[in-house]
Amino acid sequence: MEIVDSRNVLQSIVKEFRLQGVSVGFVPTMGALHEGHLSLIRRSNKENEITIVSIFVNPTQFNDQDDYKRYPRIISDDIEKLKSINCDFLFTPSKEEMYPEEDKREFDFGNTDKVMEGAHRPGHFRGVALIVSKLFEIVSPHKAYFGEKDFQQVAVIKHLTKLLDLDIEIVPCPIIREKDGLAMSSRNILLSEDQRKNVSLISKTLFESVNMMKLLNLIETKEWVMRKINENPFLKVEYFEIVDSETLESVIEWTQSQNITGCIAVHVGNIRLIDNIRFYS
Numbered sequence: 320m321e322i323v324d325s326r327n328v329l330q331s332i333v334k335e336f337r338l339q340g341v342s343v344g345f346v347p348t349m350g351a352l353h354e355g356h357l358s359l360i361r362r363s364n365k366e367n368e369i370t371i372v373s374i375f376v377n378p379t380q381f382n383d384q385d386d387y388k389r390y391p392r393i394i395s396d397d398i399e400k401l402k403s404i405n406c407d408f409l410f411t412p413s414k415e416e417m418y419p420e421e422d423k424r425e426f427d428f429g430n431t432d433k434v435m436e437g438a439h440r441p442g443h444f445r446g447v448a449l450i451v452s453k454l455f456e457i458v459s460p461h462k463a464y465f466g467e468k469d470f471q472q473v474a475v476i477k478h479l480t481k482l483l484d485l486d487i488e489i490v491p492c493p494i495i496r497e498k499d500g501l502a503m504s505s506r507n508i509l510l511s512e513d514q515r516k517n518v519s520l521i522s523k524t525l526f527e528s529v530n531m532m533k534l535l536n537l538i539e540t541k542e543w544v545m546r547k548i549n550e551n552p553f554l555k556v557e558y559f560e561i562v563d564s565e566t567l568e569s570v571i572e573w574t575q576s577q578n579i580t581g582c583i584a585v586h587v588g589n590i591r592l593i594d595n596i597r598f599y600s
C-alpha cells in the first residue's frame with residue numbers, strides 16, 4: 320500500500336491509472352477504522368481494480384469543537400488494517416493541504432440537509448460537501464462507497480454529485496453491527512463500560528419497532544421508540560424521525576408503497592450516536 324499526503328501527487332497517480340483504463344474505487348473516512356469501514360473497502364476491492372481510502376478528520380463538518388478534538392485518531396492501527404485488507408492507496412492529507420484557504424462555497428441540497436442531522440448539527444452537511452467535493456476532485460473515482468449508517472449523508476452526497484454534475488457512482492453499503500446489534504462507529508471506543516452495555520438498547524428498540532409497527536400507527540411507534548430509549552438513564556434521544564427514504568420528508572402514516580426509514584440520534588453522556596432502520600423498502 321502506498322501512503323500519499325499530497326493532493327497533487329495523488330491526482331497525477333490517479334490520472335495515469337485512468338488513462339490506462341483502470342477502474343478506481345474510493346472510500347472516504349475519518350479513520351479509527353472498524354469493520355464498517357472495512358466492509359466498504361472490501362466491496363470496492365471487489366468492484367474496482369484499485370481502491371483508494373482517505374483518512375481525514377474534517378474540521379468543517381464538526382459543529383462542536385470538543386467533538387472534533389475528542390474524535391479518535393489511531394493512524395498506525397489504521398495503516399495495519401488497510402495493509403491487511405489490500406488497500407492500494409491511503410490518502411492522509413493535512414488540514415493545510417485540504418484547506419489552504421477558507422472555502423466559502425455554499426450548496427443547495429433542498430430538503431435533504433435541512434432535517435434531522437442537518438437541523439441538529441448546523442453546518443455539518445456543508446462541511447461534508449466541502450470535503451467530499453474536494454476529495455472527489457482529487458481522486459476522481461469511478462465509484463465511491465458510503466455506509467448507510469450515515470443514512471442522510473448518502474442522500475446529501477447523491478445530491479452533491481448531481482449538483483456538481485460528477486460522473487461518479489455513489490454506492491450505498493449496509494450497516495455493519497456489533498454482536499449485540501450496536502451500529503459500529505469510531506465513536507464507540509469513547510464509551511465507558513457502563514455506557515457500552517446500555518447503548519445496545521438503541522438498535523434493539525429499532526429492531527423491535529419493526530414488530531411494533533404492526534400493532535401501532537406511525538406516530539405511536541415513534542413515541543414508543545423514544546419512550547423506551549429515554550427510560551434508560553444513560554440514554555437521551557435527540558430525535559427519532561420516520562421519513563421517506565429518498566426525499567427524507569416526514570411521513571405521518573404507514574404506507575407500504577413508500578420506502579420508509581426511521582433515523583435516530585441519541586446522546587450517551589457527551590457522545591452522540593446515530594442509527595437507522597428500514598420500515599418499508
Ligand code: AMP
Pocket residue numbers: 347348349350354355356358359464465466467468469492493494495496502503504505
Ligand atoms: P466515518 O469515518 O465515520 O466518516 O465513516 C466513513 C464511511 O464509513 C462513511 O461512509 C460511513 O457511513 C461508513 N460507516 C461508518 N460506520 C459504518 C457501519 N457501521 N457500517 C457501514 N458503514 C459504516
